[in-house]
Amino acid sequence: MKFINDVNFKHSFFKDIIRIDYVADMPLQCINDYGYSYIMFRFGDLEAYDYQNNSIEIPKVFVKGIGDFFNVKAYKNCTWISVELPNHSFHNITNLVAKKYRNKLIDLYDYVDATILDQLYYEIYESQTIETITQTLDKHLNKFYSTRNLNLDSTMIVNYIYSQKGLLPVSTLSEKFPFGERSIDRMFNIEVGSSPHNFICLIRFNFIIRELEKQNYNSMEELIKKYNYYDHSHFEKDFKKFLGQSINSYKNDFNPLLSQALQREYSKL
Incomplete structure (x- = not known):
């Protein structure tokens, strides 16, 4: 597992960005919740199970708010890109009642134009460093930052x-x-x-x-x-x-x- 991040990461909106490349099949691994919101990109075969061990469908690009722990099983040559956001961003992006959607992975295609996300999805996979991932995100999503990062x-x-x-x-x-x-x-x-x-x-x-x-x-x-x-x-x-x-x-x-x-x-x- 190749874990890519930048300890000195700074951004006006994102709290952190992580890329995980799997070089081999990995067994189920537990992840706890941190109280943040996320936009996440899935490339390849991954499985996710909620805290009750129910299988979760994983959209290729999704937004996630606060929830309970979950388990992830990953296969060789798949990739996660995780964009950590302020807690309030989930509600700002979706306008959903956050507690009703705990543990739900909300398809970002329901909130952002498909032509934007399709191009972003392709380009971000080719970005191998946190710097280039950030540049790619800014290029395609910058116009949304002011409303998605609005303080509540x-x-x-x-x-x-x-x-x-x-x-x-x-x-x-x-x-x-x-x-x-x-x-x-x-x-x-x-x-x-x-x-x-x-x-x-x-x-x-x-x-x-x-x-x-x-x-x-x-x-x-x-x-x-x-x-x-x-x-x-x-x-x-x-x-x-x-x-x-x-x-x-x-x-x-x-x-x-x-x-x-x-x-x-x-x-x-």
């Missing part, structure tokens, strides 16, 4: 949760921002795709699992305490919720796709 009411709250690494109670949100608890719940349902509580838990998990991956801690007890988990069983519960496996299974699992993803910078405010 949820944007500043989502960014605040990232900045706090998910280490805050839900009640803090209505105290800090000019919205009541019910308004925030409704806002997250429509724009984010998750309840505020679950989103906070997801962000916290994504920060702690990166420290676990990098072995950036002296003891598991210290790490659990740092991220405000009650105890080991509380942390184990989040593992099963966000990765579908136990901590020990994760440590013993061969999953280079997840390991590569966890090595990248997470919060890009």
Whole structure:
């Protein structure tokens, strides 16, 4: 598996871009959700299964919002190109109620003219570096950036949760921002795709699992305490919720796709 990214990547709209070329067949690999939105390009044979192990149809170009973990099986000579976007982009692109479309891969051809996407799809596959992929995206999609990256009411709250690494109670949100608890719940349902509580838990998990991956801690007890988990069983519960496996299974699992993803910078405010 050839994993191509740029650690110094900067863009006015995209948070990150990754290209994955498979040089051999790969078994099922679990991927957790990061709380972002994505435009993704599929080239070749790939299989995807949701958190309930249901097969997911994969359009050749799709947009995805927040969801649960899923599993991907890839075959030799296939390619993923993943364009990471701000969380609010899914709702901006589709105008769908985000929570109703959790775990759905929405065909981008329903929202962008086919002649544009056909040319983009062909050219982006020929782009072998993050720089040329970015240039290709800009060439074909630049006119959409201003509307697709429009901040929503949820944007500043989502960014605040990232900045706090998910280490805050839900009640803090209505105290800090000019919205009541019910308004925030409704806002997250429509724009984010998750309840505020679950989103906070997801962000916290994504920060702690990166420290676990990098072995950036002296003891598991210290790490659990740092991220405000009650105890080991509380942390184990989040593992099963966000990765579908136990901590020990994760440590013993061969999953280079997840390991590569966890090595990248997470919060890009």
